[in-house]
Amino acid sequence: MTLDDILTLIGGRIHELDLVRAPRELYEPVDYCLKNGGKRMRPAMTLLACQMFGGDIEKAIPPAIGLELFHNFTLMHDDIMDNAPIRRGKPAVHTKWNANTAILSGDVMFALAGEFMTKVDDTHLRQVMEEYHKVVIEVCDGQQLDMNFEQRSEVSLPEYVEMIRLKTAVLPAACLKMGAIVAGAAPDDQNHIYRFGECIGLAFQLKDDWLDVFGDEAKFGKKSGGDILANKKTWLYIKALELASDTQRQTLLSAYANQISDPDQKIRTVKNLFLELKVDQLCVKQMEHWYEKAFNHLDQITATESEKVNLRALARMLFDREI
Amino acid sequence: MTLDDILTLIGGRIHELDLVRAPRELYEPVDYCLKNGGKRMRPAMTLLACQMFGGDIEKAIPPAIGLELFHNFTLMHDDIMDNAPIRRGKPAVHTKWNANTAILSGDVMFALAGEFMTKVDDTHLRQVMEEYHKVVIEVCDGQQLDMNFEQRSEVSLPEYVEMIRLKTAVLPAACLKMGAIVAGAAPDDQNHIYRFGECIGLAFQLKDDWLDVFGDEAKFGKKSGGDILANKKTWLYIKALELASDTQRQTLLSAYANQISDPDQKIRTVKNLFLELKVDQLCVKQMEHWYEKAFNHLDQITATESEKVNLRALARMLFDREI
Numbered sequence: 001m002t003l004d005d006i007l008t009l010i011g012g013r014i015h016e017l018d019l020v021r022a023p024r025e026l027y028e029p030v031d032y033c034l035k036n037g038g039k040r041m042r043p044a045m046t047l048l049a050c051q052m053f054g055g056d057i058e059k060a061i062p063p064a065i066g067l068e069l070f071h072n073f074t075l076m077h078d079d080i081m082d083n084a085p086i087r088r089g090k091p092a093v094h095t096k097w098n099a100n101t102a103i104l105s106g107d108v109m110f111a112l113a114g115e116f117m118t119k120v121d122d123t124h125l126r127q128v129m130e131e132y133h134k135v136v137i138e139v140c141d142g143q144q145l146d147m148n149f150e151q152r153s154e155v156s157l158p159e160y161v162e163m164i165r166l167k168t169a170v171l172p173a174a175c176l177k178m179g180a181i182v183a184g185a186a187p188d189d190q191n192h193i194y195r196f197g198e199c200i201g202l203a204f205q206l207k208d209d210w211l212d213v214f215g216d217e218a219k220f221g222k223k224s225g226g227d228i229l230a231n232k233k234t235w236l237y238i239k240a241l242e243l244a245s246d247t248q249r250q251t252l253l254s255a256y257a258n259q260i261s262d263p264d265q266k267i268r269t270v271k272n273l274f275l276e277l278k279v280d281q282l283c284v285k286q287m288e289h290w291y292e293k294a295f296n297h298l299d300q301i302t303a304t305e306s307e308k309v310n311l312r313a314l315a316r317m318l319f320d321r322e323i
Numbered sequence: 324m325t326l327d328d329i330l331t332l333i334g335g336r337i338h339e340l341d342l343v344r345a346p347r348e349l350y351e352p353v354d355y356c357l358k359n360g361g362k363r364m365r366p367a368m369t370l371l372a373c374q375m376f377g378g379d380i381e382k383a384i385p386p387a388i389g390l391e392l393f394h395n396f397t398l399m400h401d402d403i404m405d406n407a408p409i410r411r412g413k414p415a416v417h418t419k420w421n422a423n424t425a426i427l428s429g430d431v432m433f434a435l436a437g438e439f440m441t442k443v444d445d446t447h448l449r450q451v452m453e454e455y456h457k458v459v460i461e462v463c464d465g466q467q468l469d470m471n472f473e474q475r476s477e478v479s480l481p482e483y484v485e486m487i488r489l490k491t492a493v494l495p496a497a498c499l500k501m502g503a504i505v506a507g508a509a510p511d512d513q514n515h516i517y518r519f520g521e522c523i524g525l526a527f528q529l530k531d532d533w534l535d536v537f538g539d540e541a542k543f544g545k546k547s548g549g550d551i552l553a554n555k556k557t558w559l560y561i562k563a564l565e566l567a568s569d570t571q572r573q574t575l576l577s578a579y580a581n582q583i584s585d586p587d588q589k590i591r592t593v594k595n596l597f598l599e600l601k602v603d604q605l606c607v608k609q610m611e612h613w614y615e616k617a618f619n620h621l622d623q624i625t626a627t628e629s630e631k632v633n634l635r636a637l638a639r640m641l642f643d644r645e646i
Contacts, residue, residue, distance in 0.1 A: 026467040077430060081423040100404040100470065103426060107400060108463040110430065114437055115456040118449070125448055126441070133438040140431040144349040147423065 001051060003044070003310045003317075010043045013061055014068060019112070029093045029105035030112070033072050037088045041314075043068040045172055046179040048314065049193055052307045055183025059120065063128060063178050066116030070132075071171060073109040074139055076102050081147065110136075120182055127181050135174035142166030155233050157242065161202065164235075169201025176311075192297040199294035200315055203287045207321065209234040210283050213271055216322060225267035231256045235286070237270075239279045248273055291319055324374060326367070326633045326640075333366045336384055337391060342435070352416045352428035353435070356395050360411045364637075366391040368495055369502040371637065372516055375630045378506025382444065386451060386501050389439030393455075394494060396432040397462055399425050404470065433459075443505055450504050458497035465490030478556050480565065484525065487558075492524025499634075515620040519634070522617035526610045527641055532557040533606050536594055539645060548590035554579045558609070560593075562602045571596055614642055 001009070019031045043064035050060035078084070079092040080102050086092060094102035117132045118125065145163040149155045155163075176197040180190045212227045213236060227234050240252060252273055260266040274280055294315060298308055324332070342354045366387035373383035401407070402415040403425050409415060417425035440455045441448065468486040472478045478486075499520040503513045535550045536559060550557050563575060575596055583589040597603055617638060621631055 023464060023467045023471060025471055026464060077426055081426060099422075103400055103404060104463060104467060104470075106430075107433065108460060108467075110433060111456060111459045111463060114452075115460070118452045118456065122449060125452070126445060129437075129441045129448070129452065133434060133441065136434045137431060137438070140427060140434060141346060141349060143427055144346045144431075147427075148346060148348055 001047075001057070003048065003313050006044050006047045006051070006057075006310070007040055009057075010040050010047055010061070010064060010068075014040065014043070014065060017065070025101070026105055026108055029076075029097055029101055030109045032096070033076050033087075033093055033105070033109070034069060036090055038068075038072070040068065041318075042071055042172055042175045045175040045197065045314070046182075048310050049176040049179030049185075050183045051179075052193075052301075052303050052311060053180050053183035053185040053189065054307075055179070055185075060179050060182050062116050062119030063132075063182060064175070066113045066119075066132070067171070067175050067178065069109055069113035069116060070136060070139075073106050073113060074143070076106040076109065078143060080106075081143075124181050124184075128178060131174055131177060131181065135170050138166045138170045142168070142170075149233055154241070155238055157235070157238050160233065160235060160238050164205040165198065165202060168205045169198045172201045172204075173197030186302065189301050189303075192301045196294045196297040196301075196311070196315075199290045199297065200318060203290040203294070204318055206235055206283055206287045206290070207319070209236055210280065210287070211322070213267075213274060214280055225263075225271065228255075228267050228270045229263055231258070236274050236279050236283055239282055240274055240277050243277045243279065244273070248277065287319070291315065324380070326371065326636050329367050329370045329374070329380075329633070330363060332380075333363050333370055333384070333387060333391075337363065337366070337388060340388070348424070349428055349431055352399075352420055352424055353432045355419070356399050356410075356416055356428075356432070357392060359413055361391075361395070363391065364641075365394055365495055365498045368498040368520065368637070369505075371633050372499040372502030372508075373506045374502075375516075375624075375626050375634060376503050376506035376508040376512065377630075378502070378508075383502050383505050385439050385442035386455075386505060387498070389436045389442075389455070390494070390498050390501065392432055392436035392439060393459060393462075396429050396436060397466070399429040399432065401466060403429075404466075447504050447507075451501060454497055454500060454504065458493050461489045461493045465493075472556055477564070478561055480558070480561050483556065483558060483561050487528040488521065488525060491528045492521045495524045495527075496520030509625065512624050512626075515624045519617045519620040519624075519638075522613045522620065523638055523641060526613040526617065529558050529606055529610045529613070530641070530644065532559055533603065533610070534645070536590075536597060537603055548586075548594065551578075551590050551593045552586055554581070559597050559602050559606055562605055563597055563600050566600045566602065567596070571600065610642070614638065 015035060017034070019034065020027045046064035046067060047057050047060050051057055075087060076093050079087055080094045080099050084092060085095045092102070093105060114132070117128055120128050142163055142165070146167055149160070149163060173194045177190050177194040180193050185193070209227065212234070213224060215224060217224050237252070237256070241249060244252060251269065255266055255270050260269060298311060301308065338358060340357070342357065343350045369383050369387035369390060370380050374380055398410060399416050402410055403417045403422050407415060408418045415425070416428060437455070440451055443451050465486055465488070469490055472483070472486060496517045500513050500517040503516050508516070532550065535557070536547060538547060540547050560575070560579070564572060567575060574592065577583070578589055578593050583592060621634060624631065
């Protein structure tokens with residue numbers, strides 16, 4: 001199956017899931033959250049990896065769904081914590097219902113995720129469970145670090161990378177590895193596909209940071225500079241602080257201390273500083289570095305080039321994305 | 324080992340757990356919540372059941388800890404939802420820290436619970452996982468029903484019993500069954516010990532309802548009538564409404580509609596109505612009924628009387644409790 005076939009397959013299976021049962025107040029928000037779009041990249045990764053290693057795709061579907069449920073559970077709880085009213089263009093669960101609903105429906109969604117993860121062959125159950133608990137704990141760690149960094153005045157680049165690794169990159173890595181596990185791939189191959197996913201995930205987040213400031217507003221579908229207005233310590237911001245002269249540093253710090261009242265002017269000031277310091281180019285370089293590392297891991301996997309073609313296409317698609 | 328030995332053992336093992344690691348902001352509330360007392364009845368049940376069926380108690384300790392972690396996670400999230408500032412005489416996590424901390428630390432606590440549940444022999448892993456996910460989903464269902472009932476004007480007795488079964492009784496039932504599973508007990512015995520725990524759990528909750536109104540304030544350690552002041556639709560209230568004359572019904576409904584401003588008078592009015600309608604005695608009868616059912620299940624378990632003595636003592640202790 002091609003990447004498109006797989007995205008269609010998993011999208012359909014998720015859409016068909018019959019999640020709403022009594023008490024409906026608990027499960028309707030779960031259904032709403034899970035079926036409210038999303039690209040289904042993570043569960044597709046599980047299927048792609050399974051297929052690449054010659055596994056039966058049907059056997060990868062339950063854990064793929066489990067991982068997508070987990071991902072959506074984190075969005076439901078993160079949106080409460082971040083006070084984010086909108087998710088994928090629609091009201092977030094805590095907005096459409098209320099915070100208590102988002103807490104409890106999130107909890108049961110997390111439980112359902114775990115239940116789906118157990119729907120694998122006995123021979124793979126322990127490893128799937130271990131990998132699953134490892135990744136869910138790491139994602140919680142990442143969310144906590146993200147919240148910690150909001151409270152801190154300065155964050156180093158290695159700290160930032162470790163945070164996005166945990167919050168963003170380990171989940172796609174685990175999704176791929178899970179597909180490899182259920183396909184019975186060799187440990188070395190499992191390791192390489194995990195690292196491939198981790199590097200792609202890191203690059204993905206950097207692209208997110210970059211697009212927010214330098215993306216084409218028309219294509220991106222949202223106004224540029226959201227991270228700057230929210231004083232988010234992104235890769236661009238942290239790198240800029242690292243390279244800034246004393247004057248530039250003062251400009252950047254005062255912008256992030258809300259000393260510039262006009263939002264457009266604040267964005268312009270910070271964006272110009274980023275361009276002066278060339279952190280936009282450095283960010284692209286860093287992305288390329290991670291893509292290169294990702295492809296190195298893919299090269300080392302014992303599969304034919306034609307078996308690897310889908311993962312290469314996926315990586316390329318994520319790299320080239322303009323939204 | 325006696326019941327006391329087992330309570331000491333599991334209390335010690337939980338106290339020794341080294342849960343705090345980076346990011347500390349995430350794990351300190353987990354440690355605080357888990358080690359902030361509690362009777363450790365649930366994990367003790369897992370150990371007692373394991374011992375009764377001749378299993379190795381050491382092998383029951385990790386799932387017992389997992390179940391206690393899960394129980395404490397539900398308290399952490401329930402306290403946010405119920406806006407309850409105090410837990411076991413100390414500030415609840417969302418009070419001592421904040422709601423976001425209680426959400427995310429709760430999430431990771433739930434994840435840690437699942438991880439502990441996997442620390443069983445391969446032969447039992449699938450059944451333990453299935454039982455675990457079943458119970459955690461049921462507990463979420465129960466909490467949702469409890470919140471639904473707060474919004475409703477009337478709740479029937481069967482609905483109430485189903486709610487407390489899910490919210491309160493299935494967890495001790497699952498704790499006992501988990502001990503039976505890791506001890507390799509026969510399916511029939513697993514079923515009987517589950518039902519035993521469920522009946523004990525139902526009786527336990529009814530005792531809670533009863534003690535809140537008719538308990539000895541000095542012994543109970545808190546002021547009587549808290550449920551009445553909170554307009555909680557307890558077994559007593561629902562049964563009273565069922566039996567009330569039109570006048571009594573009006574009195575009860577208006578008391579619960581906050582038509583009596585003085586708290587002591589409100590409690591006195593409702594309590595007197597309960598006594599008039601003898602729902603206190605009916606409640607004790609219902610408790611006895613469930614205890615009897617519990618002991619019937621215990622009788623059917625294939626173990627000697629001396630092997631059953633601890634579970635009998637535990638049930639007796641819960642039945643006789645005055646706090």
